[in-house]
Amino acid sequence: MTCDLSRSLLHGYLDGELDPLRAEEFERHLESCSQCIAQLGEQESLRASLQSAQLYERAPAGLSTKIKRQIASAEAESDDQWSWVPIWRWIAVSAAIVVLVAVAYLGGQRILAGRSGVEQAELTEVIDAHVRSLQPGHLTDVASTDQHNVKPWFDGKLDYVPPVRDLAENGFPLVGGRLDVLNGRSVAALVYGRRKHFINVFVWPESGKESLIPATGTRNGYQWIYSRAHGMEFCAISDVSAADLHDLTELLQE
Amino acid sequence: MADVLESGERERFERLVMPHQDAAFNFARWLLRSRADAEDVTQEAMVRAYRFFRGFRGGDARAWLLQIVRNACYTWLEKNRAVDLTTEFDESIHQQHSGNSPEAAAVAANERDHLMRALESLPPRSREVLVLRELEGCSYKEIAAIASVPIGTVMSTLARARERLQQVLSRSTGRAAAGTPVRRDGGAL
Numbered sequence A: 001m002t003c004d005l006s007r008s009l010l011h012g013y014l015d016g017e018l019d020p021l022r023a024e025e026f027e028r029h030l031e032s033c034s035q036c037i038a039q040l041g042e043q044e045s046l047r048a049s050l051q052s053a054q055l056y057e058r059a060p061a062g063l064s065t066k067i068k069r070q071i072a073s074a075e076a077e078s079d080d081q082w083s084w085v086p087i088w089r090w091i092a093v094s095a096a097i098v099v100l101v102a103v104a105y106l107g108g109q110r111i112l113a114g115r116s117g118v119e120q121a122e123l124t125e126v127i128d129a130h131v132r133s134l135q136p137g138h139l140t141d142v143a144s145t146d147q148h149n150v151k152p153w154f155d156g157k158l159d160y161v162p163p164v165r166d167l168a169e170n171g172f173p174l175v176g177g178r179l180d181v182l183n184g185r186s187v188a189a190l191v192y193g194r195r196k197h198f199i200n201v202f203v204w205p206e207s208g209k210e211s212l213i214p215a216t217g218t219r220n221g222y223q224w225i226y227s228r229a230h231g232m233e234f235c236a237i238s239d240v241s242a243a244d245l246h247d248l249t250e251l252l253q254e
Numbered sequence B: 001m002a003d004v005l006e007s008g009e010r011e012r013f014e015r016l017v018m019p020h021q022d023a024a025f026n027f028a029r030w031l032l033r034s035r036a037d038a039e040d041v042t043q044e045a046m047v048r049a050y051r052f053f054r055g056f057r058g059g060d061a062r063a064w065l066l067q068i069v070r071n072a073c074y075t076w077l078e079k080n081r082a083v084d085l086t087t088e089f090d091e092s093i094h095q096q097h098s099g100n101s102p103e104a105a106a107v108a109a110n111e112r113d114h115l116m117r118a119l120e121s122l123p124p125r126s127r128e129v130l131v132l133r134e135l136e137g138c139s140y141k142e143i144a145a146i147a148s149v150p151i152g153t154v155m156s157t158l159a160r161a162r163e164r165l166q167q168v169l170s171r172s173t174g175r176a177a178a179g180t181p182v183r184r185d186g187g188a189l
């Protein structure tokens, strides 16, 4: 029989992560538990061998140069995307007074662009994922109106459990589910129907960072609602009305 | 004016984030079990980090970067080696994947190779917490942030990972001494 503490608290103790009270408690337990004493010894020697084995692998020489070069060229590329660049050039050959005004204006824009550029990156990924899903054959990885088929499908594919519910009674029949990638991580995409339209609801665990997706808005004819609840972040997107998206998000967060 | 802002941003990135490049590479190398793939993915992740850098509100730059590296690694694994995410390798699969090399015999008894193979045989979610804790020296709080898990589960995840590692090591002790193959790209330190 193994002492339960040897599989839990012992590790917090080993790592110096217990608060003083619990550490003291565990030390008292050690006085009478031979199993934990033995296990602590084993863990300490395992740690010692891991640390003396020089397993840490440093980046190859030259990687940092490659990264710097790619950042510089990525930067040049993203500058080209700003539509004001040609306008700026055009203005530059105009009257001096216009240039002064424009520079003052564009300087301000640039500062604003600092934040909205990142916002755009996150939002663009959501919109792209939605548009991609509407192409034939891309909507769902698991097509089912039954939440008991869709929910287990995500098992083992994600490190969290997305809230999957059929909401046909409320006018949002479940169509299916899909794995998608947003912001570099795999997320659950739940697909709902609304009259003849499809709604994608992306769900992922809260990252702890403030999200850069605005709470609501419209772009390219698509409407989105972004919100958080129960440790999850939700972004619903579709060409249906914002009111519909609100209703669906609220139902999912119940 | 725009250029001044931009070079300031890049300078800040090079000062705050670039020093953690080794951490990024080491983490990717252990998640992907290959130096060559880790180099590609680290580069991609660093560029991505730069793009998101304006969203970085200060604080633990290493944890922030490693979170991005981790996402890039899992995305890469899903695309290129999904089997890594779903299978718990037994050692025979693992040896095939690792390949063989002429120098292998000479260093097979080496403690480092022995531990390396054991660590690599763990599922990625066990492997990552061990690498973050034992090689990178991260606190539980940092591990929670990097691996996007609640801080309350870090201790139990680590406990399970260490238990697994112990099991693999005790199973393979005999064989390692007899000379098992090492991976080709294990590489120099």
Ligand SMILES: [Zn+2]
Pocket (backbone or CB within 6 Å): A003, A004, A005, A006, A029, A033, A034, A035, A036, A037
């Ligand atoms: Zn005990």
